[in-house]
Amino acid sequence: MTAPGNVAGVQKLTGLFRKQIFIPIAALLVLIIFNLIADPSFFEITYAQNSAGEPVLSGYLITILDNASELAILAIGMTLVTAASGGQDISVGAAIAISGSVVLRVLCGDNPRPEEMQASILTAFLISCLVSMLFGAFNGTLVAYFNIQPMIATLILYTAGRSIAAWINNNRLPIISDPAFGYFGTFMPGIPVPTPIFIAIICMIITALVLKFTTLGLYTQAVGINPNSAKLNGINPSLIKFITYVIMGLCVAVAGFIKVTRFSTINYSVVALDIEMDAILAVALGGNALSGGKFSMASSILGAYVIQFLTTTLFKFNVSSSALPAYKAVVVIVLVVLSAPTVREKAGKVWRSIRSAKAGKEAA
Amino acid sequence: MQKDSVLEMRGISKSFYSVKALQNVDFTLREGEIHALMGENGAGKSTLIKVLTGVYQKDGGEVFLKGHEGPVSIKSPEEAQKAGISTVYQEITLCPNLTVAENMYIGRTSGVITKWREMNAGAAKMLESLGIPAKAEQQLGTCSIAVQQMVAIARAVDMECRVLILDEPTSSLDESEVAKLFRLMLDLKARGVGIIFVTHFLDQVYEVCDRITVLRDGKLVGEYAIENLPRVELVSKMLGKELNDLSEIKGSGDGVGSDEVIYEADRLSSVAAKSPFDFTIHKGEVNGFTGLLGSGRSECVRAIFGADKVTGGKVMMDGKPVHISHPRDAMKHGIGYLPEDRKRDGIIGDLSVRENIILALQVLEGFFGPISRAKAEKFADEYIKLLEIKTASTETPVKSLSGGNQQKVILARWLLTNPQYLILDEPTRGIDIGTKIEIQKLVLKLAGEGKSVTFISSEIDEMLRTCSRLVVMRDGKAVGELKGDELTQNKIMSTIAGGEK
Amino acid sequence: MGKVLNRKGRLVPMSDTNLLLTITIVVFFAMYLAAMLFIGRGFLKIQTLFNILNENAALIILSCGMSIVMITGGIDISVGKLTALICMSAAVNLDYHNGSVLTAILLSLAIGIAFGVVQGYLVAYLNIQPFIVTLAGMFFAKGMTTIVNSTQFNVQNEAFLALKNTRVYIPFLGSVNKLGKFVPAYVEIGVIVAIVTVILLFILLRWTRLGRSFYAVGGNSQSANMLGINVRRTRFAAHLLCGLLAGIGGFVYFLHVGSGAPSHATGAEMNAIASSIIGGTMLTGGVGNIVGTFFGVLSLSTIKNIVTLLGLDDAWWTNITVAVMICIFLVVQSIVLLRKRSRS
Known part of the structure; x- marks a missing residue:
């Protein structure tokens, strides 16, 4: 027989095991412990000079946080889409190509090598948000109003997206020479931390606020679990599904913006290639059912960082990228x-x- | 094992996590008998049957089958079928994408090759002999729920089984279909098949059964021959207490209501309720819609609530014209609707009791006005206490509650919105007698507080106890309205059937 | 519309599977006929049709596997990269390890079956979502291909090249060339394999217990369990079969291209899914037909050919057209099925 106190302790422990966020946390711990044993220098953070000659933070941890930004932002949208529609958006990689292409098109105009930008960066970003949300709305319409399974509906944009991206810029590869454009994908002058990390944090804060001050979370879960009952309680299931795809579009626009500002140019066929798979993986690693319903946003975002942690760890051990x-x-x-x-x-x-x-x- | 028994279960135990669903239960089924398995929700009937059919694995005890030496172990529904046990479940457990014939034969034919011609011919014969209005080649999903249930029964009957289990098969059947089923059961009984019959309808038990086994809280209460167990005693055995409440619930309010009209519909119709109908309800009144299954009573109330697309008609509330085309419009005007199919349209299974309770109020508060966690918990606690909902906590997923408690959660959801007009469509279906009475009492209490209630039930005596006015429906049309002295069992029956002829 | 006569001559509503199949076949023939009438040129030659088959033999086989998994309610997105892995392994076996055509075939099948077994076990017995399992399978195959050999190379093995270049001439069919000479139509070996596969699988799905179990599990897995079908075994069998077909399809692809490369069969999984959908298979499971899938592949490649012949000879345009076509098909399917639902 076990003592009663012991029983309570065990129950608490199993309670933690059952918590959803346990899965990504455990995965992260395993990776951290592995790196600690294999090579503790993995966790070193040093000052280095960047290409502009400014001192910036450098180290594997910074790389992970920096590179996971797009994935974490996409995980937000993917979680909502998964919860509400019980399926995944596989077009995000292609849609990133479109949004990046739109940013460049607005900034460059007809000249692929402009001396100065044709519009403000903010304008370009907002237009790309609008375009991405329109494509999100296209996916959302097919899913919500034509009842097509999400993976299949988004297969359309997945197939055509990169072609559309190329068509937007007449199949040319514009390059922006203004360093101010690169600030968003690399470093702001005088700030030693990569800008994408801040963008990701801002996105997470906005998400947290939206989930706290609206009923989006409750509605998406209700719609994902039982659309009939949600409807009879005054929720419009189609509209909620549609909205999650538009939000996904917004996330894509932000991620796409980070992607193009990292290199100040774009390669339509490889930009964000297979990122949809990583984003879906982040949702699954977060312990969320891919069939929809209940979700934990924090777990998904943590899942995204786990994936990047893994990728960076493998790179460090000289695994070739292919x-x-x-x-x-x-x-x-x-x-x-x-x-x-x-x-x-x-x-x-x-x-x-x-x-x-x-x-x-x-x-x- | 006794000589004339086909099935014996001895000392069966089964736990889920820490809940003991079955404790040391015995059950004996004899050749050629119809044996009712009775008990409230959560008494362990379904668990016992699922143990027998291999859906659940038992924790302890033994099962004996005629023709098998020693205890048998049944690990899957497939093995149960092979051992001669066939089952019809309350929910349709067929595949909607296959044909009627395939659904009758799949999983039980021996050969590797499907012989379509033979199968269709066999199925057609079976369908005809049972009078099921379906074609063998038809895709099952295109049949009505009642027909699908009959197909499931046909499949079970055709299996040359020794033990036939009917787990509440009648809840979606109308009277003539139930009669057909009973003829079939008696026929099988004559051939020596042992039948286990689970139902909530007492009339049906006393019509066909030979013996009754009563379970309560996962324990065996006893096994009785039907002639030795009068109804009142059966009910008290199921509830575990003497009960005189059954006829005595009126009094807290008469549900007649005042003259003030709350809701008035003029020639209202929807895509589901095709023929337009008129309807009025007064403040503090309890009215009912009655009629056979498929008579259109649910469709009417769904049209009132805006659950189906409204195609025509005028609606007045408190004397002012209003437009209701979506459930949300109805909710804004203080109408609440508890749907007929709790699982499909009512609960949101994976969400917690708390979230399920506040859902409707939350929708009314709007997208930008989430109810705080603390407030939500206060509401949930209040209604868990008020309606005596049995749940481990406010955070338990609602799907893990028993049927009756799930129903109470949905009731709580609507009571929380403080509606002036509440529509309850079959609120007592598939739940135990104790909870039934609680719900009936609650309805009359609400009416006493000046709320209007529409109450729909398949059980006429229940309607008689609660309603002061009944709209009788037949074939999608309102064919009569009864009130006062007209409210008698006979009068209702004859109106439903179409006059005194 | 949507009704068929049964044996006794009474009208029975058409099953979802047959309704979607009919739409697919009608659309394919209408499209091909339109191409013959309005574009003419190549489409008037019978060989064009056979070339479509030659180009797509492997895709037909892969799509069949995909359809079966989709009918059981799952998905397998590993088949494209698995094809690349098989090509590379078979190529390395033939040229670097003195393999014969037979060992290359056996190796291909073994890799396919191994993937099928592992993925099937994880999906069926450990209840892990098929998308995630096969996503991992896809990553694994992608990485393994470059580990086996990181660069493209053409196979030199003579026995293999002889088999690759074998042409099976079709009796009585052909066309007259500019010099007035009759050129008989031909197909490659792979097409024969594909046709046989389609026929065998059609029989399997229509008349065998296993085939009907696929439909039952996809229609409603809980019900299927209650009806006495071993759901786990059925799911496992679907993935195993899909793996085996990927093995066969992989080798047929290899036979067509005659080389190993990490970039082989890129996007083949999406083409296979698209073909299955155009062929009337629904991702929700329980509805689909192998013959439909066959015509789905043909429709997909016909539209690609039309785009090319129209002079829009640009990979971008092909992608956009294919996407538009999938879109139209999906919308038509959803409208037809929704209407049918609302009527019943």
Whole structure:
């Protein structure tokens, strides 16, 4: 027999295990411990000079936080889309190409190598937001009003997106020479922390505020779990689904903006390639059901950082970028298998039987 | 094992996490008998059946089957079928994308090859002999729910089974279909099949059953021959207390109401309720819609609530014309609607009890006015206490509650919005007698407070106890309105059936 | 519309599967006929049709596997990269390890089956979402391809090249060239394999217990379980079959291109999904038909050919047209099915 206090402790512990955010936290801990053992210098942060000759922070941790920005922002939209419509948007990579292309088109006008920008960066960003939200609305219409499964509906934009992006700039590759444009994707003058980190944080704060001061969270979950009942309680399920896709469009615009400002140019066929897969993975790693319903935004965002942590770790160990997916796949499978309810249940049974055997021995 | 029994279950136990769903339950089924399995919701009937059919694995106890040496172990529905146990569940457990014939034969034919011609011929014969209005080649999803249920029964009957389990198969059937089913059951009984019959309808139990086993709180209360157990005793055994409340609930209010008209519809119609109808309800009145299943009573109230697309008609509330085309419009005008199918249209299963309770109020407060966590918890606690909802906490997912408690959560959801007019469509279906009475009392109490209520139920005596006025529906049209002295069982029946002929 | 006569001559509403299949076939023939009438040129030659088959034999086989998984309510997005892995492995086996055509075939099948077994086990027995499992499978195959060999190379093995260049002439069909000479029409070996696969799978899905179980599980897996179908085994079988077909399809692809490269079959999984949809398979499961998938592949590549022949010879345009076509098909399907629902 176990003492009552012990029982309560165990229950608390299993309660933590059952919490959704446990999965990405555990994954992150495993990665951190692995790096600590393999090479503690992974966590060093130093001052280095950037290309403009200014001192900036440098180190693997900074790289992770910087590079995960787009993914974290996309994870926000992907979580909402998944929760409300029970499916995923696979067009985000292609849509990023479009939004980036729009930014460049507005700034460059007809000249792919402009001496000075044709419009303010803010204007370009806002127009790209508008265009991305329109494409989001297109996906949303197919999903919400034509009842087409999300993956299939977004397959259309996935197929055509990069072509549309190229068409927007007449298949030319504009380059912006004004350094001010690059501030958003690299460093602001005088600030040693990469700007994308700030952009991601701003997005997260806005998301948190939206979730706190509107009923978006409750509505998306209700619609995702039982659209019939949501409708009979005065919610318009189609509208909610539609809205989540428009929000996804907004996230895409921000992520696309970061992408183009990193290099001040764009390559339509490779920009943000396969990022939709990582974004979906972030949602799944966060323990959210891909079939929709209940979601935890914090878990998804943490999931995005776990993925980037993994990628950076693999790069550090000299895994070539083309072979990287194989290793990533193994890690993903291990994580997903360990967090699968069936496996956890079985593990729990084994654990209990070991404990009871022990207890039996002690009693004897 | 006794000589004449086909199935014996001894000392069956089953727990889910820490809840003991079954404790040391015995059950015996004899050859050629119809055996009712009775108990309130959460008594363990469904669990016992799912253990028997291999959907759940038992924690303890033994199962014996005729023709098998020693205890048998049934690990899946597939194995149960092979052992001669066939089951019809309350929910349709068929595949809507397959044909009627396939649904009757899939999973139980031995060969690797599907013989369509033979299968269709066999199915057509079966459908005809049972009088089921469906074609063998038809896709199941295009049939009505009642027909689908009949197909499920046809499948089970055709399996040459020794044990047939009917788990509340009648809740979606109308009277003539129930009669057909009973003829079939008696026929099978004569052939020596043992039938386990689970139902909430007492009339049906006393019509066909030979024996009754009563469960309560996961424990066996006893097994009785039907002639030794009068109704009142059965009910008290199920509830575990003597109960005289059954006929005594009127008094807290008569539900007649005042002269003040709350809601008035003139030639209202929707895509589902095609023929236009007129309807009025007064302040403090409890009225009812009655009629057979499919008579259009649910469609009418759905049209009032704006749940289906409204196609015509005028609506006045408090004497002013209003426009209701969406549930939200109705809610804004103080109408609440508890839907007929709790699982499909009512609860939001994965959300917590708290979230389910505040949902409707939240929608009324609007997109930019979320109810704070503390306030929501206060509301939830208040109604959990008021309606005696049995739940571990406010954060428990509502899907893990029993049927009756889920229904109370939805009731709480609408009471929280403080509606002036509440529509309850089959609020007592599939829930135990104790909760039924609580809900009936609550309806009369609400009417006493000056709220108007529309109450729909398949059980006429329940309507008689609560309603002061009844609209009778037949084939999508209102065919009569009864009140006062006209409210008798006979009068209602004859109006439903179409006059005294 | 949407009704068929049954044996007794009574009208029975058409099943969703057959309704969507009919739409697909009608659209394909209408499209091809329109191309013959208004574009003429290549489309009047019978060989154009056979070339479409030659180009797409592998895609047909991959799409069949995809359809089966989709019918059971799942998805497999690993097949494209798996094809690339198989091509590379078979190529390396033939040229660097003195392999024969037989060992290359066996290797291809083994890789396909291995993927099928692992993915099937994870999906069916550990209940992990198919999208995630096959996403990992896709990543794994993508990475493994470059680990096996990171650059493109053409296979030199003579027995293989002989097989690759084998042409099967079609009796009586062909066209007359400019010199007035009769040129018989031909297909490659892969097309024969694809056609046989389609026929076998059609039989499997229509008349066998396993085939009907796929539909039942996709229609409603809980019900299927209650009806006595082993849902896990069925799901496992669907992924195994999809893996096996990816093995066959991978080798057929290899036979067509005769080289190994990490960039092979890029986007093939999306083409396979698109073909299945155009062919009337629904991602929600339970509805679909192999013959439809076959015509789905043909429709997809016909539209690509039309775009090319119209002079819009640009990869961008092809993508946009294909996207528009998927869009039109989806909207038509959803409207047809929605109307049918609302009527019943």
